[in-house]
Amino acid sequence: MTPTESIREVVKEKYGEAARRVASGEANSCCGAGACCGTDVDPITANLYGELQKEGLPEQAVLASLGCGNPTALAQLNPGEVVLDLGSGGGIDVLLSAKRVGPTGKAYGLDMTDDMLTPARENQRKSGLVNVEFLKGEIEHIPLPDNSVDVIISNCVINLSADKDRVLREAFRVLKPGGRFAVSDVVTRGVVPAEIREKVLRWVGCIAGALDEQDYRARLAAAGFTNPAVEPTRIYRVEDARAFLTGQGLDVDALAGEVDGKFMSAFIRATKPAASPARPVAGSSSCCAPGCCQ
16 A cells, blocks of 8 residues: 555545544544543634524534634635535535525535545535535545636645645646635644654644645645635644643643744635637737737
């Protein structure tokens, strides 16, 4: 088994276990409440969705949320658009997106875990939304055609991929010209010693893999996106991770400068360039737009 396949299996098992907890009536958190954050209130996943957003959604969809942000609250979604959620889990962001794009639009959810897809489809049934479709697949191999999606969202899933460049290239491929990349993810800021980074990312990202914010922007640009931006939405302080780091045998106060403010949830935006305007064939007397015949 390759390292990429090994990471994928670990992620699949983790999220399958999370889905089974929800099925038994337990609430979820990115880390598992109390399991690795050392508190019943997870600063990563708590209070991401307002009461108005949750109104009318099946309770199971809310309980199954494992994100670190709320991309549907920050992304521009217009009636009639097609939205794709990478790593859709229990489906909360898909259902919220479906409401935003309306009956003339569509919201896809993509997940590789049957344990998540089954409750997500049941949540869709309970919601009564018909402009929703959940697909089985990997975010590194999106099962949709080129230029078919207006907006890609994701809620702290890309950081878990072992091949983030492939994910970004696939996102670029399926977006229509002018389409928007608008995801929540875990990122880091500044230099963090490798040992500390590994341990903290087990808390923040649950399985690690978060990119530095500058690296994230560079990879988006390399995939072809324009105007990449990283907007912090929650900056984690040393107190947020104190119980977890103490449990790892670390002197938290001595490491505060290496941890405090260097890990965050962020909203990441970028745009696929619009198609270049067509130029007339040589010798043609027509002109498509001012300046296009120059």
